[in-house]
Amino acid sequence: xxxxxxxxxxxxxxxxxxxxxxxxxxxxxxxxxxxxxxxxxxxxxxxxxxxxxxxxxxxxxxxxxxxxxxxxxxxxxxxxxxxxxxxxxxxxxxxxxxxxxxxxxxxxxxxxxxxxxxxxxxxxxxxxxxxxxxxxxxxxxxxxxxxxxxxxxxxxxxxxxxxxxxxxxxxxxxxxxxxxxxxxxxxxxxxxxxxxxxxxxxxxxxxxxxxxxxxxxxxxxxxxxxxxxxxxxxxxxxxxxxxxxxxxxxxxxxxxxxxxxxxxxxxxxxxxxxxxxxxxxxxxxxxxxxxxxxxxxxxxxxxxxxxxxxxxxxxxxxxxxxxxxxxxxxxxxxxxxxxxxxxxxxxxxxxxxxxxxxxxxxxxxxxxxxxxxxxxxxxxxxxxxxxxxxxxx
Amino acid sequence: xxxxxxxxxxxxxxxxxxxxxxxxxxxxxxxxxxxxxxxxxxxxxxxxxxxxxxxxxxxxxxxxxxxxxxxxxxxxxxxxxxxxxxxxxxxxxxxxxxxxxxxxxxxxxxxxxxxxxxxxxxxxxxxxxxxxxxxxxxxxxxxxxxxxxxxxxxxxxxxxxxxxxxxxxxxxxxxxxxxxxxxxxxxxxxxxxxxxxxxxxxxxxxxxxxxxxxxxxxxxxxxxxxxxxxxxxxxxxxxxxxxxxxxxxxxxxxxxxxxxxxxxxxxxxxxxxxxxxxxxxxxxxxxxxxxxxxxxxxxxxxxxxxxxxxxxxxxxxxxxxxxxxxxxxxxxxxxxxxxxxxxxxxxxxxxxxxxxxxxxxxxxxxxxxxxxxxxxxxxxxxxxxxxxxxxxx
Numbered sequence: 001x002x003x004x005x006x007x008x009x010x011x012x013x014x015x016x017x018x019x020x021x022x023x024x025x026x027x028x029x030x031x032x033x034x035x036x037x038x039x040x041x042x043x044x045x046x047x048x049x050x051x052x053x054x055x056x057x058x059x060x061x062x063x064x065x066x067x068x069x070x071x072x073x074x075x076x077x078x079x080x081x082x083x084x085x086x087x088x089x090x091x092x093x094x095x096x097x098x099x100x101x102x103x104x105x106x107x108x109x110x111x112x113x114x115x116x117x118x119x120x121x122x123x124x125x126x127x128x129x130x131x132x133x134x135x136x137x138x139x140x141x142x143x144x145x146x147x148x149x150x151x152x153x154x155x156x157x158x159x160x161x162x163x164x165x166x167x168x169x170x171x172x173x174x175x176x177x178x179x180x181x182x183x184x185x186x187x188x189x190x191x192x193x194x195x196x197x198x199x200x201x202x203x204x205x206x207x208x209x210x211x212x213x214x215x216x217x218x219x220x221x222x223x224x225x226x227x228x229x230x231x232x233x234x235x236x237x238x239x240x241x242x243x244x245x246x247x248x249x250x251x252x253x254x255x256x257x258x259x260x261x262x263x264x265x266x267x268x269x270x271x272x273x274x275x276x277x278x279x280x281x282x283x284x285x286x287x288x289x290x291x292x293x294x295x296x297x298x299x300x301x302x303x304x305x306x307x308x309x310x311x312x313x314x315x316x317x318x319x320x321x322x323x324x325x326x327x328x329x330x331x332x333x334x335x336x337x338x339x340x341x342x343x344x345x346x347x348x349x350x351x352x353x354x355x356x357x358x359x360x361x362x363x364x365x366x367x368x369x370x371x372x373x374x375x376x377x378x379x380x381x382x383x384x385x386x387x388x389x390x391x392x393x
Numbered sequence: 394x395x396x397x398x399x400x401x402x403x404x405x406x407x408x409x410x411x412x413x414x415x416x417x418x419x420x421x422x423x424x425x426x427x428x429x430x431x432x433x434x435x436x437x438x439x440x441x442x443x444x445x446x447x448x449x450x451x452x453x454x455x456x457x458x459x460x461x462x463x464x465x466x467x468x469x470x471x472x473x474x475x476x477x478x479x480x481x482x483x484x485x486x487x488x489x490x491x492x493x494x495x496x497x498x499x500x501x502x503x504x505x506x507x508x509x510x511x512x513x514x515x516x517x518x519x520x521x522x523x524x525x526x527x528x529x530x531x532x533x534x535x536x537x538x539x540x541x542x543x544x545x546x547x548x549x550x551x552x553x554x555x556x557x558x559x560x561x562x563x564x565x566x567x568x569x570x571x572x573x574x575x576x577x578x579x580x581x582x583x584x585x586x587x588x589x590x591x592x593x594x595x596x597x598x599x600x601x602x603x604x605x606x607x608x609x610x611x612x613x614x615x616x617x618x619x620x621x622x623x624x625x626x627x628x629x630x631x632x633x634x635x636x637x638x639x640x641x642x643x644x645x646x647x648x649x650x651x652x653x654x655x656x657x658x659x660x661x662x663x664x665x666x667x668x669x670x671x672x673x674x675x676x677x678x679x680x681x682x683x684x685x686x687x688x689x690x691x692x693x694x695x696x697x698x699x700x701x702x703x704x705x706x707x708x709x710x711x712x713x714x715x716x717x718x719x720x721x722x723x724x725x726x727x728x729x730x731x732x733x734x735x736x737x738x739x740x741x742x743x744x745x746x747x748x749x750x751x752x753x754x755x756x757x758x759x760x761x762x763x764x765x766x767x768x769x770x771x772x773x774x775x776x777x778x779x780x781x782x783x784x785x786x
Contacts, residue, residue, distance in 0.1 A: 002649075004621065004623065004647055004649050004650065005649060005650070005653070007504075007591060007593070007623060008503050008504060008650070008653060009502065009503060009504055009505060009506050009509070009560075011502075011506060012502055012503045012504075012653055012656075012657060013653060015653065015656035015657065015660060016656070017652060017655075017656060018659060038457060040456060040457055044453035044455045044456070045450075045453075045455040050450045050451075050455075053450065054447055054450065057438075057443045057446065057447065058443075060437035060438075061638065062437045062438040062443075062635070062636065062637070062638040062639065063433060063437070063637055063638045064431060064433055064637050064638055065638060098491050098640065098662045099662050099663055101659075101660070101661065101662055101663045102661060102662045105660070105661050105662075109402065109404075109405055109527060110401050110402060110405045111400075111401060111402055111405075112402060113402050113404060113507065113529055114506065114507035114508075114529055115507075116402070127659065127660055127663070130656070130659070130660045131660040131661065134502060134656075134657065134660055135528075136506055136507055136529060167402075198400055200400070228397065230397065230400060242455065243455065244455070244456055244457050245454065245455040245456045245457055245458060245666050245667055245668075246455065246666050247491065247662055247663065247664065247665065247666050254397055256395075256397050256398060257397065257398070257401070259410060260398070260401060260405055260406060260408065262410075263405075263408035263409070263410060263523070263527075264405060264408065264527065266411060266494075266520065266523070267408060267494070267498070267520055267523040267524040267527055268494065268495060268498050268524065268661070269491045269492050269494055269495045269498075269640055269662065270492055270494045270520070270640065271640065272640065273638050273639050273640050273669070274638055275638075276666070
């Protein structure tokens with residue numbers, strides 16, 4: 001029967017299974033587990049967003065709609081961009097997609113295919129590299145430097161991986177899983193290099209509203225770029241507004257690309273349901289108070305988790321500057337897949353193995369702290385206790 | 394500024410704009426137009442389907458869910474397959490996708506990429522070929538034969554286009570736009586040839602429930618294939634249950650491919666919103682009476698349109714055996730784009746130019762008759778009048 005698999009396209013056959021699933025499957029039936037392995041919060045979507053979808057359904061908005069997104073949502077994305085960055089770049093550059101993931105797929109399809117390369121810092125959320133390689137491109141990982149005072153990206157080292165085949169740099173900042181946040185100088189240096197070499201930047205800024213240095217948001221390529229720079233911005237409604245399950249995101253690009261983007265939407269999913277777009281519109285218009293609560297909640301979650309990790313010197317980690325993950329390793333436990341399973345069985349805490357985020361993440365564990373205090377306190381106590389008792393090698 | 398476009402991937406730059414949009418844009422502000430250019434009905438989604446989505450939202454089902462689709466929906470797809478075809482092939486072969494279009498994209502990505510070819514009969518809905526070519530494959534059109542007693546597919550002629558690079562045959566039956574329906578012998582012949590050459594078949598059967606010969610549904614590859622044959626079935630909730638705007642479809646494939654399909658879903662859109670899946674589930678479970686009304690409505694629509702087309706010998710067409718389009722040409726009016734615009738201006742009827750469906754469709758117009766009698770009667774009267782008055786060359 002492997003004949004069937006053998007007759008698939010090599011790139012489809014080679015696409016990797018999620019490295020988190022193995023541990024989730026292992027822990028699925030564990031009673032009383034605190035699941036912190038997935039990148040989503042524990043709150044359902046707020047009612048005002050759900051009501052906007054229901055109102056649209058009630059209006060009978062169940063037909064095909066604009067491939068680029070409904071005009072009021074594109075206008076609201078322009079207003080959001082203006083509010084966040086003080087730049088009035090217009091609605092024509094925003095395209096509604098069926099998830100941030102689809103925005104990434106479209107960004108890749110726009111700039112790189114068979115024989116091309118995209119460089120990116122790692123550890124990284126694995127889906128970008130997998131999508132690039134399904135499309136026939138090569139995703140070239142360049143390790144970030146780990147130190148307990150923070151992960152560091154050396155732009156020179158990243159650029160040293162650029163070859164004549166390199167079509168783009170992919171940067172996820174704030175980073176899932178490391179919490180690394182690129183500063184404005186780093187963004188400017190990468191943009192300058194991209195300009196000089198005619199490369200694109202795929203800027204995955206889905207966690208930009210989750211930072212822990214007292215600022216309102218992370219530095220963005222919008223801060224340093226012109227509207228017609230070769231930057232493709234990937235974003236999503238998932239993280240800010242507890243809409244992971246809705247599968248709505250957006251891609252922002254120079255408006256000159258509009259028809260090309262529309263075509264890639266047309267020939268992949270043919271747009272996003274109008275009533276989902278009205279929910280997204282409500283999130284943008286009325287969602288700042290909810291987002292502020294989410295941010296405060298994540299900050300409290302981080303404090304709880306840090307207290308636990310600081311309780312024993314064998315926990316090694318850099319405090320995240322952004323996103324909502326703690327990424328840590330444990331002295332004496334180099335095999336993170338085995339460790340993740342032990343923590344399920346022995347501590348009742350579900351974490352994602354760092355190897356799921358590429359070779360550069362091997363040895364680490366990722367903990368999502370976008371959850372309520374009760375759960376996180378319980379998980380923190382369990383981790384502290386585990387390292388004192390079971391974690392002695 | 395074309396520098397930006399020039400720096401896109403060639404396949405992305407080359408993706409064609411929809412050939413229907415030009416006419417729709419031309420006619421957008423025309424008062425009192427009967428729009429029959431798009432492939433969707435005029436009824437909103439029935440309430441029982443909308444209520445299922447709302448109930449799921451109310452339950453707070455707004456989180457990430459199964460990449461392959463929620464288990465009850467996959468079970469319901471197995472039951473639907475059993476009810477339609479009398480074959481109990483199980484739930485493991487069904488995968489929920491973000492539209493029939495996405496099912497096509499995933500099917501293509503599974504079997505063909507850069508350097509590969511897929512052959513298909515034309516005229517055809519253009520999105521398949523566009524998606525294949527964005528992925529780097531070549532979509533090779535083989536013309537159907539037009540005669541007024543029906544479009545004909547010669548399997549030998551289709552197979553003559555197969556080369557060592559051909560990885561798959563794509564067949565949309567019933568066909569958009571021609572209404573052609575492949576009979577069981579044709580399907581068996583294509584399957585046999587695919588088996589002999591190790592090729593895949595992408596079976597786009599989204600219109601299978603719309604046929605006009607008194608049968609309940611069109612012949613399907615399920616009728617002639619084994620469950621582990623190299624057939625990828627593409628389907629959608631859009632047409633049967635007035636859910637075009639929802640963007641939910643499904644792909645059926647040998648279960649051995651399950652992990653590969655899951656990976657392609659994961660790395661493109663990462664699944665379909667759970668509450669949309671509950672709506673789809675309601676459509677499958679309780680949607681047969683609504684579908685029966687839709688079928689009867691389309692049959693009445695076809696009769697109205699045929700009466701108009703039969704009113705003047707200059708209308709040339711083959712009565713469709715399936716789907717819900719009339720595809721006709723007009724003697725003396727060989728330029729279908731110009732003709733479509735004239736019919737907007739002079740007759741107040743919006744039709745799609747046949748050239749939007751490839752070179753094999755040039756000269757034809759596509760009329761969607763999945764609409765209410767009042768609209769179709771008005772359009773029919775206008776077309777009959779137009780050909781008597783303005784249509785004299």
